[in-house]
Amino acid sequence: MQMTGHITPESLMSLEAYTKWRKLHKPDIITHRKLRSVQLGEHVNLQFESETTIRYQIQEMLRIEKIFEEEGILDEIEAYAPLMPDGSNWKATMLLEYTDIHERKRELARLIGIEDRMFVEVEGHARVYAIADEDLDRENEEKTSAVHFVRFELTPAMCAAIKAGGALKVGCDHTNYPAHVVVAADTLASLASDLK
Numbered sequence: 001m002q003m004t005g006h007i008t009p010e011s012l013m014s015l016e017a018y019t020k021w022r023k024l025h026k027p028d029i030i031t032h033r034k035l036r037s038v039q040l041g042e043h044v045n046l047q048f049e050s051e052t053t054i055r056y057q058i059q060e061m062l063r064i065e066k067i068f069e070e071e072g073i074l075d076e077i078e079a080y081a082p083l084m085p086d087g088s089n090w091k092a093t094m095l096l097e098y099t100d101i102h103e104r105k106r107e108l109a110r111l112i113g114i115e116d117r118m119f120v121e122v123e124g125h126a127r128v129y130a131i132a133d134e135d136l137d138r139e140n141e142e143k144t145s146a147v148h149f150v151r152f153e154l155t156p157a158m159c160a161a162i163k164a165g166g167a168l169k170v171g172c173d174h175t176n177y178p179a180h181v182v183v184a185a186d187t188l189a190s191l192a193s194d195l196k
Contacts, residue, residue, distance in 0.1 A: 007051070007054065007055060007058065007077050007080075007081050007084070008077070009070055009073045009074060009077070012055070012058065012059060012062070012073065012077075013059060014068070015062060015063060015066070015068055018059045018062070018063060019063065022059075022063070029052065029053070029056045032050070032052050032053065032190075033047060033053055035186060035187055035190050036048040036049075036050060036053070036187060036190055036191070037187075038170050038181065038183055038187060039181070040170060040171065040172060040179050040180070040181055041172075041177065041179035043096055043097050043098055043107070043177075044094065044095070044096060044097070044114075044118075044172060044177065044179070045094075045095040045097055046092045046093075046094050046095075046118070046150075046170060047092055047093045047094075047095065048085075048090055048091070048092045048187075048190075048191055048194075049083045049084060049085065049091050049092060049093065050084070050085065050190070050193075050194060051084055054080050054081065054083055054084045057080050058076050058077060058080050058081075061076050061079075061080075062076060082134075083149060085194040085195075087194070087195060087196035088153065088154055088156075088159065088195070088196065089151050089152055089153045089154060090120065090151070090152045090154070090191060090194060091149070091150070091151045091152075092149075092150050092151075092152075093147065093148075093149060094115060094118065094130075094132075094147070094148040094149070094150050095146065095147055096108065096111065096114070096144070096145075096146045096147075096148075097146075098146075104146065105143070108143040108144050108145070108146060109142060109143045110176045111144050111174060111176055111177055112141075112143065112144045113144065113174065114144055114148075114172060114174045114176075114177055115130060115132035115133060115144065115148040115150060116129065116130065116132055117129070117130075117172050117173050117174040117177075118130040118132070118150055118170075118171070118172050119152075119170070119171050119172070119173065120152045120154075120168060120169070120170055120171075121168070121169040121170075121171065121180075122154070122158040122161050122162055122166055122167075122168055123161060123166040123167040123168070123169075124161060124166060125155070125157065125158050125161060127171075128152050128153065128154060128158070129152075130150035130151065130152055131150065131151045131152075131153065132148050132149070132150045132151075133145075133148055133149055133150075134149070134151065154195070159195040159196065162188070162191070162192045162195060163192055163195060167182060167183075167188075168182070168183040168188050168191070169181065169182050169183070170183055
């Protein structure tokens with residue numbers, strides 16, 4: 001997969017090339033995605049996106065939908081590229097995971113606004129709260145969505161602290177879901193590579 005820092009139709013593989021590449025590299029992508037996932041408590045999973053995960057998602061959509069015309073390719077890029085970190089932030093897909101449908105319904109009603117209470121805290125710096133769902137509102141008066149897209153915008157000093165080996169905490173201070181976790185070293189190293 002060609003990493004360029006900018007996804008264009010020319011930097012994506014043809015459907016034929018991707019199908020061959022996918023057979024060999026899908027386990028690597030799964031490992032990469034797992035490395036960049038932070039489990040917060042029992043039910044919140046933050047999957048931090050990268051150029052690798054976004055390219056994979058675009059290529060998968062092109063493969064599944066059998067899209068090979070430029071207009072369709074551009075539509076997929078436009079849909080997913082905004083989820084790629086751009087050097088001063090982390091972007092993540094936030095999943096609220098409940099296997100029991102009744103529990104999920106009850107908890108999504110209790111967790112309205114949870115996406116706005118997610119934070120990252122770089123050692124020695126103030127918390128940075130998520131900017132959530134910039135594409136569209138994903139909740140109503142009755143419940144929140146099980147999927148949110150969040151962005152954590154970092155200052156240059158925070159980026160420098162992470163690159164220098166500072167610790168990182170990810171958390172949530174929603175009344176009905178207080179939780180935090182220190183990010184594991186291998187995950188943090190991967191996240192640090194997103195920063196300029």
